[in-house]
Amino acid sequence: MSRRIQVNALSRIEGExxxxxxxxxxxxxxxxxxxxxxxPRFFEGFLLGRRYFDAPDFTARICxxxxxxxxxxxxxxxxxxxxxxxxxxxxxxxxxxxCGEWMESHALHVFMLHAPDFLGYKDGFEMxxxxxxxxxxxxxxxxxxxxxxxxxxxxxxxxxxxxxGGFYRTPLKKEMQDLREDFLRAVEDVQRAVRWIAGFPFxxxxxxxxxxxxxxxxxxPILRGQVLSSGGERIAVPDFEHWVKEHQVAHSTALQxxxxxxxNYLLGxxxxxxxxxxxxxxxxxxxxxxxxxxxxTANPFKSILIRAIEILYACEEALRIIxxxxxxxxxxxxxxxxxxxxxxCTEAPRGLLYHGYSLDRDGTITWANIIPPTxxxxxxxxxxxxxxxxxxxxxxxxxxxxxxxxxxxxxxxCISCSTH
Numbered sequence: 253m254s255r256r257i258q259v260n261a262l263s264r265i266e267g268e269x270x271x272x273x274x275x276x277x278x279x280x281x282x283x284x285x286x287x288x289x290x291x292p293r294f295f296e297g298f299l300l301g302r303r304y305f306d307a308p309d310f311t312a313r314i315c316x317x318x319x320x321x322x323x324x325x326x327x328x329x330x331x332x333x334x335x336x337x338x339x340x341x342x343x344x345x346x347x348x349x350x351c352g353e354w355m356e357s358h359a360l361h362v363f364m365l366h367a368p369d370f371l372g373y374k375d376g377f378e379m380x381x382x383x384x385x386x387x388x389x390x391x392x393x394x395x396x397x398x399x400x401x402x403x404x405x406x407x408x409x410x411x412x413x414x415x416x417g418g419f420y421r422t423p424l425k426k427e428m429q430d431l432r433e434d435f436l437r438a439v440e441d442v443q444r445a446v447r448w449i450a451g452f453p454f455x456x457x458x459x460x461x462x463x464x465x466x467x468x469x470x471x472x473p474i475l476r477g478q479v480l481s482s483g484g485e486r487i488a489v490p491d492f493e494h495w496v497k498e499h500q501v502a503h504s505t506a507l508q509x510x511x512x513x514x515x516n517y518l519l520g521x522x523x524x525x526x527x528x529x530x531x532x533x534x535x536x537x538x539x540x541x542x543x544x545x546x547x548x549t550a551n552p553f554k555s556i557l558i559r560a561i562e563i564l565y566a567c568e569e570a571l572r573i574i575x576x577x578x579x580x581x582x583x584x585x586x587x588x589x590x591x592x593x594x595x596x597c598t599e600a601p602r603g604l605l606y607h608g609y610s611l612d613r614d615g616t617i618t619w620a621n622i623i624p625p626t627x628x629x630x631x632x633x634x635x636x637x638x639x640x641x642x643x644x645x646x647x648x649x650x651x652x653x654x655x656x657x658x659x660x661x662x663x664x665x666c667i668s669c670s671t672h
Contacts, residue, residue: 254282257641257653262660264365264375266317267667271637271660272503279645284638286630286660288504288667295672296620304330304416304589304615311607311622312410314672317360320353320405321600322622323414324475325607328596330416333611336587341580342418343475348573349404349411350474350598351566355397357601358521358559358566361664362449363390366556369658370452386448389441393563396434400570403427418584428577435571442564443539449560450543455655457640458550461632462515463523466599472531472565473524473599480527481517490595492606493621496628506627506670516631519603520663521558522549536565552636552662559601559664589615600625602664627670629663636662 257273268290274283295314299307311326312319324346331338363386364376373379380387398408403423405411413420461482468477479487479495487495497513511517525532526548529540539561540546545554591613597606603625610619640659644652 255649257649257656259653259657262657264368264661265665265667266315267665267669267671269665269667271656273637273641273656275641275645279642281638281642284634284641285503286633286637288506288630288670290505290667290671292505292671296622299617299620302617304334304609304611304617307609307617307620308414308416309410309412312414314622314624315666315669316409317357317666318353318600318602318669319410320350320401320414321598321605322607323411324350324598325596325605326609327414327416328476328598329594329607329609330596330611332594332596333592333609334416334587334590334594334615335592336417336585338418338585339580341578342422342583342585344573345404345419345422345577345580346414347475348570349401349414351570351573352397352400352404354474354566354601355563355570356394356401357397358563359390359393359397361601362445362556362559362563363387363393365664366658366661367449367452369654369661370454370556386445389445393438393442396431396438397566399434400431403431415584417587418580418582420583422580422583425577425579428574432571432574435567435574438567439535439564439571442560442567443535446539446543446557446560446564449557452556454551454553455640455658456551457553457636457643459635459639461522461550462511462517463526464511464517464519465523465527465604466597467528472569473528475598479597479604481511482523482527489597489606492595492597493608493623496623498623498627504630506630506667508630509623509628510631516635517628518632519625519628520555520601521562522552522555523603524599525558525561526550532561532565533568535568536561539564552659555662589613593619602626602666602669603629622672624666624669624672626663626665626667629665630670633660633663633665636660
């Protein structure tokens, strides 16, 4: 007989959504849907008619977990439209701010949302009974990431210090040095966490993905670069929305995306790692070698391991920037509004985040387009759900449902972002 696996409200993700799988009598999946029913919020619409300086603070409100990503892609696009070139010290300070977001977002997912799946717990609170040290570490890392956001961005949630052209205020050198000892400890602690996660029982699954991320010749991708695919294509950021085609489907309030209207693709830690792992620090590469993924991986269940390595990278990168920090002479580049169009791409914790804007001559927004990572990952998620379900169709429905939910959480989906 045919059967159905349905989850009406997914847990341990950000936002509101469900999933549905339909099997025929032979155990083949005839329908695999990632249902996103959270109400769309029309950010692009209500940006129209507002001034360029409103956009960084408005778009930060799209997500409470990754507001910096929205601000950074936004200011990049605005600065291109305005013909601005931001000084390297300010760019480096933005990278430091982004490190805080990678830390707090990845730590929340790794230790509280996803690790319970691998160890058989219903949530992080239950897991804390047997693994209190690791749960405590996850909370400490999230707190440290939030402290960095507050120090550079003005506050922990929806930072208010970012502006087009730079910052409203740059931190004092002492404010940065006050964080140094905590980051030194974090580097040691995260190495221990990576070894713990490497021992998880990872389900056996892989497939041939089309990976897409930013790529930069001098650094692991966070803030800048061209768009790179595992097929070898390199796309300039302004061409991104012509390369990626968005469309609407009935079961999702978020637009879905395909490359050239033909194939799904995967964004996020696994894409960054497989395409750019040679630019990680020696310590991160050694952690990957010890974990057995130094040559890359196509097993999405091991994305939790890559996220942990990226926490380690963010800690090391933050330390590097803190140690070399000298307060910039000016917090912002001077400029006048002008007419123009600009585009920006950065690497949110969940993957590549694109913004495009047009301004009239007084800096009023006349066109806005935002393509967030979770909306782009929808089709890849649905293919994973289909293939994992078919490969494990012999499982009892309750156990299969748990495995399918774990499969979806590999992506750390942020549904609220996707329905911007």
